[in-house]
Amino acid sequence: xxxxxxxxxxxxxxxxxxxxxxxxxxxxxxxxxxxxxxxxxxxxxxxxxxxxxxxxxxxxxxxxxxxxxxxxxxxxxxxxxx
Amino acid sequence: xxxxxxxxxxxxxxxxxxxxxxxxxxxxxxxxxxxxxxxxxxxxxxxxxxxxxxxxxxxxxxxxxxxxxxxxxxxxxxxxxxxxxxxxxxxxxxxxxxxxxxxxxxxxxxxxxxxxxxxxxxxxxxxxxxxxxxxxxxxxxxxxxxxxxxxxxxxxxxxxxxxxxxxxxxxxxxxxxxxxxxxxxxxxxxxxxxxxxxxxxxxxxxxxxxxxxxxxxxxxxxxxxxxxxxxxxxxxxxxxxxxxxxxx
Numbered sequence: 095x096x097x098x099x100x101x102x103x104x105x106x107x108x109x110x111x112x113x114x115x116x117x118x119x120x121x122x123x124x125x126x127x128x129x130x131x132x133x134x135x136x137x138x139x140x141x142x143x144x145x146x147x148x149x150x151x152x153x154x155x156x157x158x159x160x161x162x163x164x165x166x167x168x169x170x171x172x173x174x175x176x
Numbered sequence: 177x178x179x180x181x182x183x184x185x186x187x188x189x190x191x192x193x194x195x196x197x198x199x200x201x202x203x204x205x206x207x208x209x210x211x212x213x214x215x216x217x218x219x220x221x222x223x224x225x226x227x228x229x230x231x232x233x234x235x236x237x238x239x240x241x242x243x244x245x246x247x248x249x250x251x252x253x254x255x256x257x258x259x260x261x262x263x264x265x266x267x268x269x270x271x272x273x274x275x276x277x278x279x280x281x282x283x284x285x286x287x288x289x290x291x292x293x294x295x296x297x298x299x300x301x302x303x304x305x306x307x308x309x310x311x312x313x314x315x316x317x318x319x320x321x322x323x324x325x326x327x328x329x330x331x332x333x334x335x336x337x338x339x340x341x342x343x344x345x346x347x348x349x350x351x352x353x354x355x356x357x358x359x360x361x362x363x364x365x366x367x368x369x370x371x372x373x374x375x376x377x378x379x380x381x382x383x384x385x386x387x388x389x390x391x392x393x394x395x396x397x398x399x400x401x402x403x404x405x406x407x408x409x410x411x412x413x414x415x416x417x418x419x420x421x422x423x424x
Contacts, residue, residue, distance in 0.1 A: 107281070107378040109385065112274045113193075116389055149193045150385050152377035168187035174194060 096136040096160045097147070103156035106132055110147035110157065117146055136160065145173045178218050180354050181211075184347070188377065193388060201397050202343070202387035205404065210344055213408055218351045225359045234300065237365060241296040242314040244368070249290020252318075257283045264335050272335050278382050279338070285375040292368045299364045332403040336396050340403035342383025349376040 099110075111132060114122040121138035124130055134157075148169040151157055155165045166173060177185075189206060192199045228236040261279055264272045297303045309315040332340075353376060356369040391397045 105374050105378065107374075107381075108274075108278070109378060109381050112278070113385060113389075115274070146193045146196075149191050149196075149388075150381045152188075152381045153374045154187075169191040174191045176194065 095142060096139045097134050097141045097157050097166065098136075098160040099132055099134060100156050100158050100165075101131055103153050104132060105153045105156070107152060108132065109150045109152065110134075113146045113150050117144065119144060122147060134160075142173070145169065148173050177211075178215055178222070180222075180351060180358065181215055181218055184214075184351055184354060185211075188350075188380065189347075189384075196388035198388045198391040198397075201391050201400075202384065205343075205387070205400070209404060209408060210347065213344070214347055214351060217348050218355065221352050221355050222359070225355060229359065237296060237300065237362065238302050239314070240365075241293040241302075241368065242309075242312060243318065244293035245290045245297070245309060245315045247318045248286045248293070253283045253286030253290070257286065260338070263333050268335065275335065275338070275382070275386065278378075282375075282379055282382075285372075285379070289372050289375070292371050296364045296368050332399070332406065334399040336386060336390055336399045337403035339383045339386035339391060340400045340407060342379050343387055344383070344404055344407055346376055346380035346383060350380055 111122045111124070114120060119138060119140060121135045121140070123133060123135060125133040145166075148157060148166050151167045154167055157166050158164060159166060192203070257279060261276060264276060269276065294303075294306050294309065297309070298306070303309060303312075350373070353369045353373050357366055357373070360366065387400065391400055
């Protein structure tokens with residue numbers, strides 16, 4: 095299971111990139127093609143083990159579960175409450 | 177708790193990264209200091225809007241747009257925040273480079289926001305072009321030059337002092353935007369606020385991120401508490417600004 099960016103909602107603020115980099119996971123990257131947009135490397139992303147990017151994303155609906163399309167912003171309780 | 181504040185907290189404040197090293201400090205600050213101030217300012221905003229909606233005069237929309245134009249673009253973003261970029265010493269740039277980039281973006285976000293206020297003034301016919309705003313004093317002054325800017329920077333020069341500004345002050349911006357969108361159905365006023373919403377929330381998230389990740393020691397937390405204390409001291413100044421005589 096992993097996450098992907100909904101480019102209709104994402105504002106390219108890069109909060110997810112910064113957080114992912116801070117944690118040295120580096121799953122969030124800027125894809126040079128086609129539009130230098132933020133993307134998530136499905137192989138590197140450790141979701142649901144890590145949900146950090148979801149906690150700092152300001153654009154509702156911009157990060158979704160890749161498999162289900164479920165919106166994860168704002169983060170639902172199961173993403174941060176044990 | 178006001179329903180707008182409760183919604184804001186549930187969506188954006190309470191969600192916390194498990195294991196975030198500074199989260200306990202952030203949540204303590206939130207409960208002990210931020211919540212009461214956020215609520216006070218939100219209630220003041222809601223009360224102002226409700227009063228304004230009882231009148232048939234649209235002058236309050238003009239005043240609001242003029243104040244916003246002054247506060248976001250002219251006075252704050254370009255003059256103050258660009259200088260704030262220099263508050264990080266050369267040797268520390270590497271440690272705060274992402275925050276520097278975020279601040280550089282925020283300058284342009286705020287400039288865009290001033291344009292949104294100008295959209296209202298142009299759309300309502302109160303000015304024919306943005307250049308006319310140079311002749312209106314109200315569009316060029318704000319009562320709190322220090323709340324996110326130069327005079328804030330000098331006594332609170334540590335880069336993490338920004339965390340208090342981003343977390344506390346930008347939450348106030350978010351709450352105000354939520355109130356205007358909820359209570360006012362004028363399309364231009366909605367545009368004025370809706371187009372700022374995600375950006376102000378990003379600025380808030382910058383503060384949340386700094387607190388959660390970097391404010392992990394008494395020394396780093398001190399810089400945040402010190403700056404937040406200053407911001408809370410100014411709470412009385414966040415109301416309506418007096419209208420300068422030249423603007424009447």
